[in-house]
Amino acid sequence: MGQTLAVAEAEVRKLRHDPVELLTRAIQPTLWLLVFGQVMSQLRGISSDGVSYRDFLAPGILAQSVMFIAIFYGISVIWERDSGVLYKYMVSPAPRWALVVGKALGSEVRSLTQASVIWILSALIGVHLRLELGAILGMLVLALLGSAIFVTLSLIIACLVKTRERFMGIGQLLTMPLFFASNAIYPISLMPAWLRVVAHINPLTYLVDGLRTLMLTGGSSAFGLGLDFAVLGLSTLLLVVIAARLYPTILT
Amino acid sequence: MPTPTSSEASGPLAVETVGLTRAYDTLIAVADVNISIPKGSVFGLLGPNGAGKTTTIKMLTTLLHPSQGQARVAGFDVVRQAAQVRQYIGYVPQMLSADADLSGYENLLIFSKLYRIPAGERQQRIEETLSFMGLSEVARTLVRHYSGGMIRRLEIAQSLLHHPQVLFLDEPPWVLTRRLAMPSRNTCGPCGSAGGLRSFSPPITWRRPRSCVRLWLSCIKAGW
């Protein structure tokens, strides 16, 4: 456990030395929320499950930005391999899973800052947010789980493709389909049948679904919070196991 | 050649390999290496570029699985007991490997935690190591602003923090020879490249006579 935290601590300390990155990363979701959200809510064509489109969109954008940060995080491991830092971690007695979980935790700091920025922004533009402590904590836990899934997925990809160029290619290839084949910006009910199937195996869908319930006063869950947490928790566990096994192979 | 007494001798030996071999696809980088290095000695591994020194060290530090053969470091098998091996070794890779986005102190702090150095001892251990390597003044500076030699010194500090029993230095910088009593320049060979290995018998004595340097001239590449 201490070793896991040490790996995460390294990430946090780096962010402290260079916090600008945190701000620049908040720009894109802000644009989504303000520009896209404003324009789309004029359309009134989208039936957004009983809440206003602006409310509907906020959890989707929160989930999306958490995912975007997480899914490109793996490139830092490729950097560390190329610079040699990773070799030192690998010869340390810390178990491989501790290294993986530590990396994921380190990235959670970014995700949570991002989530907070979007939450505050949502409050400012008048999204009907739930303000009970329980709901807010639940939301944070969900964001943590969601981020953990995509970080570990990202680490797995890094171990498989091994180079920065290929990693960026795959990352870009993955994010858009994951985003569009989810309930982030429109309800699943609007999708053609085949896309619905994809959306149902997309972890982002469960993240968004849970967030809608916990963030919005009028929000309702399509799957139930229990299933959302179960899907996200089990996926994280599975991906951590795979990532821990693959992690040493990134060196060769 | 394989030492017949390998199993009995594994106790006092810092490093022992039997038929250690590693292939990258079809290229045999390290072929049938047999080394026995007693504890408390300094051992230099020499060979031209591409001879397989780094590959050998990577196998001994558990980073790379041998294709064939066995190796024991500090008495533990590098494949089956990798976790124990890692506990007892220090390693300075050939590449610069300190984290450039952290300060020297932070680099050491993170690793003191990875090596489970008790919280009460950490500060003292870090300060001791920093001053031993002459880095106290730049401890709070980001490594990005260090010179090459300073980074090298920091990496050695990092690898000594947990008082390893066996220290692997891939391409030890000759600047440090006096400080660590490493093999002197003349062990460097015609091609200017050497993998180094230093084995301590605890308690660590920093200065060892040069006479304990043993060289193993490498002909470890296949057909070489």
Ligand SMILES: Nc1ncnc2c1ncn2[C@@H]1O[C@H](COP(=O)(O)OP(=O)(O)OP(=O)(O)O)[C@@H](O)[C@H]1O
């Ligand atoms: N990851 C790899 N994939 C394929 N071949 C490799 C890999 N790493 C090393 N090799 C090859 O293995 C051989 C041994 O390489 P190694 O790095 O062990 O040599 P070295 O003795 O450390 O050389 P140097 O003095 O340049 O550091 C070389 O022919 C090299 O091309």
Ligand SMILES: [Mg+2]
């Ligand atoms: Mg080398």
